[in-house]
Amino acid sequence: MKLLHIENLSVEFPTHKGNVRVLDKISLRMNQGEVLGVVGESGSGKSMLALAIMGLLSPNAKLTADYLSLNGQDLMKLNLDQRRKYIAQNASIIFQEPQTSLNPCFNIGTQLIETIELHGIRRRKKQRQRALELLEAVGITEPELRLKQYPHQLSGGMNQRVMIAMAIAAEPDLLIADEPTTALDVTIQSQIIELLLELNRTRDMGLMLITHDFALLSESTQRVCVMYSGQIMENASTDNILSSPRHPYTKALLDSIPHIGERHHMGQRLYSLKGRIPAIDHLPVGCRLGPRCPRAAKECVKTPRLDMIKQHGLVRCHFPIPSSTQVEGERND
Amino acid sequence: MTEPVLAVENLTKTYRESGWRYRNHVTYALNNISFQLNPGQTLAIVGESGSGKSSLARQLVGSDQPTSGKVLIDGEDVYQLSASERKKKFKKVRMVFQNPYSSLNPHSRIGSTLEEPLKINTSMNSRQRKEAVHNALQRVGLRSEHASRFPHMFSGGQQQRIAIARALILEPEVIVADEPLSALDVSVQAQILNLLMNLQEELQLSYVFISHDLGVVEHISDQVFVMYRGQLMEYGEVDQIFDQSMHPYTRRLLSSTPTYRHTVEYLNKVNSPEFKKLAKKSNGCPFASRCPYAEQKCLDQMPKTRNISGQRVTCHWPLQD
C-alpha cells in the first residue's frame, strides 16, 4: 500500500484574466516511511503541492485529480469535512517560519495541549504528560519550563522543534516539511534536519521535504522530485539525480550552487540559466523551461511528456542530457 | 605594499538598554573589530543571525556611528574629518541591501532613483545624469528603457541588479553587500554572483561581502572574517579558513553547511566503469566498491586487521582525526 499516491493532480485559481493553473498534472508516489525531496524555486508550485495534499488550499482554488490517496484512502471520494478529519489524523505539515505559525498570545503548553486534545486525549494529566513526552521526543531540554514559555522567549530553532512536536502529536504517517530550515541559522539547520530524519526512522513516518536547496536533500532523501512552473521536471533517485541529472533544469540548479571545497580564485563563473522564472499566468508555449534552456530546439514548442528513462527515473524533456557515466565511458574508450 | 581602501580599527558599537531596570546594562553589538580591505579584493563577513554583521555594515557605510574605534577610508580616519569631508569619503563606500525590493522606493521610477545620488552629490547636468544612468543600467545587464519603470515591475533578480546599479553610479571603490543573495532564487543567485564578480574585474572594486552561506563565501572571497556575537572568531585568507580553520566555531559552521559534493564525488567514483570492472573481480576489501576513500590498493589487496591503541580495524587507510 502506498502512503501517498497522486495521479494527475491539478490546481487552478480563478483570476480576472481567467483560470490560472498553478499545478499541472502532478503524479507522485510515496512509500511508507520514505523520505521524498521536492525541489523547486519560488513559483514552482512546491508549496502549493503541500497545501493541496493537506487540503489547505483557499476555497476559491479548484482541485482536480484522477486519484489522490493517503494511506490507502481515496481522498477525492470523501466530502470536505471527512477529508479534513482524515488528513488531520494521517498527515501533518510544518512551515518555514515557526514564529508566525505559533500564536504569540499563548504559551507553548496551551498550544501543544490544544493539539493533543484534538487528537483524543481528554484527561488533563495525561495531556500534560503527553506534551512533555512530545517535547522530549523533539529534543527540547527542560520541557517543564518550556511549557510555560511563550514563542518569543524561545529561539527560532526551538520554535521549529515545538512545531514539529505539534505535528507529530497525532502520530501521523506523513509529515510534510515545507522549507523547515530556511529561516534558521546554518548550525541549527542541520540539527532540525537530523531530528526530522530521526523521527522518520524511529516512527516509520514518511517525510516529504520541500526545499529550494539541493544540498539539504543530498544526504537525507532517497528520491527527489524537481519542480518548475507547476510541473514535475524530473523524478528519480537522489543518487541518480546528483551523479547525473538528466533534465537541463536539474543540471542548471545543481551547477549554479557554489559549494564548500570548490574555490574559484581564477575568476571562474558559476553556471546560470539566463532570464527568470516565467509568471504562472504568462507561461511560454510548449516546454516551460524553453526560453531559458541551453538545449532548447524547435521541438521544444511542443510540451514534453514526463517519460521514463531506463536506470534513471522520470524526466520531462525532449532532449535529456546523456548519462554522465556513459559520457565518461565514451571518453575513456 | 598597497594601501587598504577600507579598514577598521578597534571598532566597537554598544547599545545602552533604556528603562530604569537596566540602567547600567550595556550590550555590545560589535566588540573591538579590526580588519583591512585591499583594492580589488573581497572580504567576506560570516556569521549567524545576531552576530553583528549587519551592524558592522551600517558602520562601514556611515549610516551609523561607532561608539569607539576608527573607520579608515583610503587611509584617513573619517571621524577626524569635517562633516562634509566625511560625507564625501563615505560616497566611496556604497551599500547593497539584502532585500532588493524594500531597498527601492516603490513610488519612484528606476531612473529617478538612480539619478538621485547624482543630483545630490555631483554637479552633472540633466543630460550627463541620464547618460550615467544609462551606463549603469547597461553595466548590470538591464536596458535603458527600464529606467521609466517602477520597482515592482521587476523580478527579484532584476531588482537586485538595479540596487547594484545604484551603488555603482557614484563610482565607488568599495561595495558593502549585506546578504545580497539570500532573498533570491537559486538560479538567480548565480546570475547576481557572476555579475558581482564581473564588475569587480572590470572596475577593480573591493567588496565587503556579508553572508551566512559558506559555499558562496568560498566562491567569491579572498579573505574571510568569522564573527560571533559581535566578536572576531577567526580572520584569515580564504584558503586558511576553509582548509585549516583553527576555531571550533568555524569548524562547526563548515561541518553543518549542507553540501552534496562528497556524495557526488563518491557516486562518480563508484559509478565509473573501470571502478566497477575492478570491483567485480576484486579480491581486496569487500567494502571497496562502496567506500568513499577507496584506492587501487583496496581493490588489489585484502587489508589486515590492525590494532590501533586497543581498537581493531580492517582497513588500509584507517581514519585518524
Added chain:
Amino acid sequence: MSEVKIYKDTPIPGRWQQFWQRYRRHKGAMLGLMFLLVILMFALFSPLLAPHDPTEQFSQFLRYPPAWTEKGINEFLLGTDDLGRDLFSRIVYGSRLSLGLSAAVVLIAALFGILLGAIAGLSKGIIEFAIMRIMDIILAVPSLLLAIVIIAIIGPGLPNAIYAVAIVLIPHFVRIVRATIKEEMNKDYVIAAKLDGANGARLFTHSILPNILPPLIVQVSLAFSTAIVDIAALGFLGLGAQPPNPEWGTILSQSRDFIQLAPWTVTIPGLAILITVLSINLVGDGLRDALDPMESRG
C-alpha cells in the same frame, strides 16, 4: 544581456491608472463617487440649477409640500419652508456651504496636521513628546464637545466654526503622519536614500511623502465626512452658520419647530446630509481598498 523576446512588452499602466482600475471594481465606491459628483455639480453650478434665490420668500406659498404630493406644485420641487422659501434652492445653495466649508476645514486640518506630524515623526525626544501629548489631550475630549468649547471661547459664526472643527480634526492627521513616517524611516529604501546623501527635507519630499500619500488620502476622505457632520451639527446648535444662511444644519434647526406641520422641511436637509456623508464614506472605502495593494508588490 540580450534577451530573445517571445512576447511583446505590453505597456504597463502607471500608478494612477492601476489605482483607477482597482477602484472601478468596487461597486459601492463607484456609486458613492457618482453621488458625490452630482452633489459637487450642485455646489459648483448652484445659480444655474436653483430655480429661486435661497433667501427669497414667497409669502403666498408657506409650507408647501414637495411636488410629488397632492398639495405640492411643480414650481417648488421639494416644497417650501415656513417662510415660503424654496427648499430645493436652499439645499442646492447649501451644498455649496457644506462642501466648501468642509473643504476649508480639511485643508486647514491636513496642512497643520501634516506639518506637526512630520515634525513629530522626524524629531525625537521633547518636541515629539510635546506634540503628541497635546494631540492626545485633544483626542481625549469628544470632538463635537471640543468644537463647542472652542466656539464658546472664540464666539459663534462661520469662520470660527471652521477653525473649531479643523482643530478637532488635526490630531488624526498628526497621528497618521507620524506613525507612517516612523514606519517609513526604518525601511531600507529610506536608509538607502540617506546613504545617497539626502538631507531631512529631501528625504521627506522624495522618499517619505509619496509613500504616506495613500493613508493620507484615506484620512482626508474620513475627515471630510466628519467635517460635514460637525459643521452641520454646529449649525444646528446655532453655533456655526447663522440664519438665513442655507447651511444644511441651520435649515434643519430652523425647521425643527414645524416637524409635525411640515415634516419634509426636516427630512430633506437631513437626507442631504446623510447622502453626502454616506457617499463620501463609500468613496473613502474604495480609496482605501484601491490604494492599499500599492504597499505590497503588484
